[in-house]
Amino acid sequence: MTRLLLMLCLALCASCATTAGTSSGKHAAAASRESSPSAKSAVPLAGTSTLAKVEAGKLLRVGVAINAPWVMHDKNGELFGYSIDLANKIGQDMGWRVEFVTTSWPRLLYDLRTNQFDVVVSGLSITPQRALLARFSQPYGEYGIAVVMNRARYPKGGTRELAAASGKRIAAHKGTLTADVVRSRLPRAEIVEVDDEEQAIEDLRAGKFDGYAAEAPTPLLLEKIYPKQLRALSGDPLARTAHGLAVRLDDRDLLDVLNAWIVDNKAAGWLDAREHYWFETTEWASQL
Numbered sequence: 001m002t003r004l005l006l007m008l009c010l011a012l013c014a015s016c017a018t019t020a021g022t023s024s025g026k027h028a029a030a031a032s033r034e035s036s037p038s039a040k041s042a043v044p045l046a047g048t049s050t051l052a053k054v055e056a057g058k059l060l061r062v063g064v065a066i067n068a069p070w071v072m073h074d075k076n077g078e079l080f081g082y083s084i085d086l087a088n089k090i091g092q093d094m095g096w097r098v099e100f101v102t103t104s105w106p107r108l109l110y111d112l113r114t115n116q117f118d119v120v121v122s123g124l125s126i127t128p129q130r131a132l133l134a135r136f137s138q139p140y141g142e143y144g145i146a147v148v149m150n151r152a153r154y155p156k157g158g159t160r161e162l163a164a165a166s167g168k169r170i171a172a173h174k175g176t177l178t179a180d181v182v183r184s185r186l187p188r189a190e191i192v193e194v195d196d197e198e199q200a201i202e203d204l205r206a207g208k209f210d211g212y213a214a215e216a217p218t219p220l221l222l223e224k225i226y227p228k229q230l231r232a233l234s235g236d237p238l239a240r241t242a243h244g245l246a247v248r249l250d251d252r253d254l255l256d257v258l259n260a261w262i263v264d265n266k267a268a269g270w271l272d273a274r275e276h277y278w279f280e281t282t283e284w285a286s287q288l
Contacts, residue, residue, distance in 0.1 A: 038281050054252075061118045064102055067173070067176070091140075103116070104195075112134055112170065112247070123215075135247050146214070146215075148211060149210060171211070189210075
């Protein structure tokens with residue numbers, strides 16, 4: 001996946017502005033609040049809840065699954081990405097150490113429910129079906145799901161025409177909402193769930209798939225990289241998805257803290273700044 005992501009990054013506009021200075025400026029007031037004596041002098045929690053355990057050990061275990069650019073490995077094999085930034089900022093603001101536990105997309109909620117970690121911070125889409133298995137925070141971001149096609153196999157037509165076409169092979173990342181959306185919105189297509197995103201793109205270029213479905217901005221970036229081979233479909237996205245943090249169903253107190261963190265960091269501009277950094281600039285390409 002590393003080679004593919006590097007190419008995706010270089011395809012972005014090199015003139016995108018950095019937001020580091022702006023982000024630090026917006027958080028001056030927030031930082032002073034977080035370090036205030038009143039915030040640190042709260043009575044310690046008692047009991048056996050997840051939040052009480054996290055507070056007692058000052059450790060938050062975070063479940064993640066690879067999903068670029070939310071969760072990736074850098075050139076040294078270390079985790080980085082938008083979701084990694086979110087989890088580290090939660091730990092920094094709350095005075096908790098963060099321990100990342102990597103799992104697969106199909107096992108993500110199962111591992112949460114069996115106490116392999118305390119919270120999912122991994123670009124996880126909120127759905128009613130998943131809400132039967134975990135308790136979600138309020139959303140912190142929204143993203144469109146779109147399709148990029150092999151030009152030779154599908155030279156013209158947009159999303160609407162694709163939905164009416166029969167026999168098209170569309171790949172999607174296994175265990176994600178994207179795969180479910182494609183199966184629902186493209187009922188006449190053959191949906192192929194894949195584990196390796198980089199290999200899926202190579203197969204798409206080679207014509208083994210007609211298209212590949214992914215969350216924005218991946219489809220448009222692939223068109224920029226391979227303009228003669230691939231094209232992102234025009235028209236409305238297949239769907240829009242909202243991402244949230246997820247905890248176990250009985251962890252209401254931990255969820256209250258996470259929701260408050262989202263509200264605070266939205267108001268301070270930190271979430272917008274990080275989203276801009278990961279989805280609109282190329283500054284992180286050097287880490288691949």
